[in-house]
Amino acid sequence: MSKMRLRFAPSPTGALHIGGIRTALYDYLLAKKHGGTFILRIEDTDQKRYVEGAEEYIIDALKWCGLEPDEGPGIGGDYGPYRQSERREIYQKYIKVLLDGGHAYYAFDTAEDLDAMREKVKAEGKHTFQYDASTRMQMKNSLSLPENEVKVLLENGAPYTIRFKMPESQTVTINDLIREEVTFSTDDLDDKVLMKSDGLPTYHMANVVDDHLMEITHVVRGVEWLPSTGLHVLMYRAFGWEDTMPRFAHLPLIMKPSPSSYINKKTKEEFAEKFSGEFLRSHDSDFKMDEVKKIAQMVFNNPKDIQSQLKIGKKDDEKKQAVKGFLKDAMYGKLSKRDGDRLGFPVFPLSWEGKSEDDSFVGFKEMGFDPDAVNNFLVFLGWNPGTEQEIFSMDEMIDAFSLERVGKSGAAFDYVKARWYNQQYLMKKDNSTIANELDVLLSEKGMGAHDDFLQGVAGMMKERVHFMPEILEDGYYFFEPVKSYDDKTIQKRWNPERKDKMDALANLIKGIPSFDAGTIETAIKQFMEDNELGFGDVFPILRLAVSGTTQGPSVFDIMALLGQDEVGQRMDTAYQYFDEVKEKV
Ligand code: GLU
Numbered sequence: 001m002s003k004m005r006l007r008f009a010p011s012p013t014g015a016l017h018i019g020g021i022r023t024a025l026y027d028y029l030l031a032k033k034h035g036g037t038f039i040l041r042i043e044d045t046d047q048k049r050y051v052e053g054a055e056e057y058i059i060d061a062l063k064w065c066g067l068e069p070d071e072g073p074g075i076g077g078d079y080g081p082y083r084q085s086e087r088r089e090i091y092q093k094y095i096k097v098l099l100d101g102g103h104a105y106y107a108f109d110t111a112e113d114l115d116a117m118r119e120k121v122k123a124e125g126k127h128t129f130q131y132d133a134s135t136r137m138q139m140k141n142s143l144s145l146p147e148n149e150v151k152v153l154l155e156n157g158a159p160y161t162i163r164f165k166m167p168e169s170q171t172v173t174i175n176d177l178i179r180e181e182v183t184f185s186t187d188d189l190d191d192k193v194l195m196k197s198d199g200l201p202t203y204h205m206a207n208v209v210d211d212h213l214m215e216i217t218h219v220v221r222g223v224e225w226l227p228s229t230g231l232h233v234l235m236y237r238a239f240g241w242e243d244t245m246p247r248f249a250h251l252p253l254i255m256k257p258s259p260s261s262y263i264n265k266k267t268k269e270e271f272a273e274k275f276s277g278e279f280l281r282s283h284d285s286d287f288k289m290d291e292v293k294k295i296a297q298m299v300f301n302n303p304k305d306i307q308s309q310l311k312i313g314k315k316d317d318e319k320k321q322a323v324k325g326f327l328k329d330a331m332y333g334k335l336s337k338r339d340g341d342r343l344g345f346p347v348f349p350l351s352w353e354g355k356s357e358d359d360s361f362v363g364f365k366e367m368g369f370d371p372d373a374v375n376n377f378l379v380f381l382g383w384n385p386g387t388e389q390e391i392f393s394m395d396e397m398i399d400a401f402s403l404e405r406v407g408k409s410g411a412a413f414d415y416v417k418a419r420w421y422n423q424q425y426l427m428k429k430d431n432s433t434i435a436n437e438l439d440v441l442l443s444e445k446g447m448g449a450h451d452d453f454l455q456g457v458a459g460m461m462k463e464r465v466h467f468m469p470e471i472l473e474d475g476y477y478f479f480e481p482v483k484s485y486d487d488k489t490i491q492k493r494w495n496p497e498r499k500d501k502m503d504a505l506a507n508l509i510k511g512i513p514s515f516d517a518g519t520i521e522t523a524i525k526q527f528m529e530d531n532e533l534g535f536g537d538v539f540p541i542l543r544l545a546v547s548g549t550t551q552g553p554s555v556f557d558i559m560a561l562l563g564q565d566e567v568g569q570r571m572d573t574a575y576q577y578f579d580e581v582k583e584k585v
Helices: 018-033 054-064 088-100 111-123 147-155 203-213 223-239 268-282 289-300 303-309 318-331 337-343 371-379 394-400 415-428 431-444 451-461 468-474 487-493 496-511 517-530 535-547 555-562 564-584
Strands: 005-008 037-040 104-107 161-164 171-176 180-185 193-195 218-222 247-251
Touching (some): 018 037, 018 054, 018 218, 018 247, 018 394, 037 054, 088 104, 088 161, 088 193, 088 223, 161 223, 171 247, 180 223, 193 203, 218 223, 223 247, 268 318, 289 303, 289 318, 371 394, 371 415, 431 468, 451 468, 451 555, 487 564, 496 564, 517 555, 535 555, 555 564
Parallel strands (some): 005 037, 218 247
Antiparallel strands (some): 104 161, 171 180
């Protein structure tokens, strides 16, 4: 078999959705597994949808994920240019092949002509208008008009598109690597525009020509492109390229998280409020917040059974039907940016600052995700290894991945799982790596610490957080004085009757000759025994004094890392505060 060549072919129409990264990941894994080539092709022929900065975003996102292409814009390769806007002449040459072979034709219909035809068809009560074998002779094109007239129109520079001449009553079957046999009837397909009036190709034209010229062997893409594949196959045929046509693999959709993963007894009120607010923003003022919320509350009342609550009942009035319909669309179906906003998770790899707030968001990277964890999480959105293994290094993924184990049905996005992956990867990192990353985060805040100290913090905190920045949030007390103490614990545990003993304990700690965790522990425990103090009398107080909280790593480890002087000072400050709190009551 010839060397595998796979392309990731995004359009620079905005930030790249995480689903795009999954496609790129699958392409990358297959290319690496089979010693093939991973290509980035920028499909930027739709000028109207082009967004400044989107190409850079795509390249940066792939880089961050470690999915670096072997060929692509700015990288080079023997099949360039890799930006479709730089390949205009190529498409001009190949559209001629289709025109000359009678597989494509010029269409001179204006937007008004097409609208008029749509209206006419509607008035006749027929199904919607489709530009195809049954209608094309009634339209204004090089098949319906006399040759002379076509010549004159072309010579006079009349605007035209070029359409594919879809054959009548044929079936096209592909053997999709994920979906197996898929059959299309050409009667369901229309005469798609291949070249637009601006002289640029449409997606179909550029995509097929480039996949051929770039010798792509496997087209791996989202299932939303499956309906176009019938046309693509017919185009390969028309060009005479069917022998070397790529194999197709259409990936499952990435779906919204299951409502049961976020609606529960605790959160149902909050979400009833959120969804109602969203509903009201997108509907007219006929609806009142109270009534919308009541319907949402009713639906969420049994979080395990939301789907059946959303069924439209015979007695449901129009309003109820509208709210239920809205909730159904908002909670089920394809994952969207909206879901990320609503549920507070990223749906894009990197942050993006668009023109409006609606088009701006925080990415996985900026939320503190490790790219390896993101890849590991993403590979499971559609694929499974058939074993219990959940953690895969990139090499292991390359080894284990195959399209045979990619499913057909949608894969639900599960943010809890994404966080879990990040935690697993954080725990696996060695302390010196984490220390380096903490150093960067600290210097962004104008702070700093010694490497040994940072490694110590890393070792103590990495199992307690999901994200690197949380180490600095939850463990801020390693770098700054304690900001606040938990007053409830003070009330319960700071006993003035034991004041003398607690002072003695503070003095003992200040005088421990070798301030390592083991010695501190032995000394404190010995003191407790000698003074008949229990764990509950001492540890909550010590924890509060050094960190302000009763949660966190071992208090002996914290003390040892902070050092004797610092701990001594913190105990003095804390004791004074504890006395004040107690006096207030
Ligand atoms: N440009 C298309 C997209 O944005 C590519 C689809 C394909 O891979 O054929 O998804």
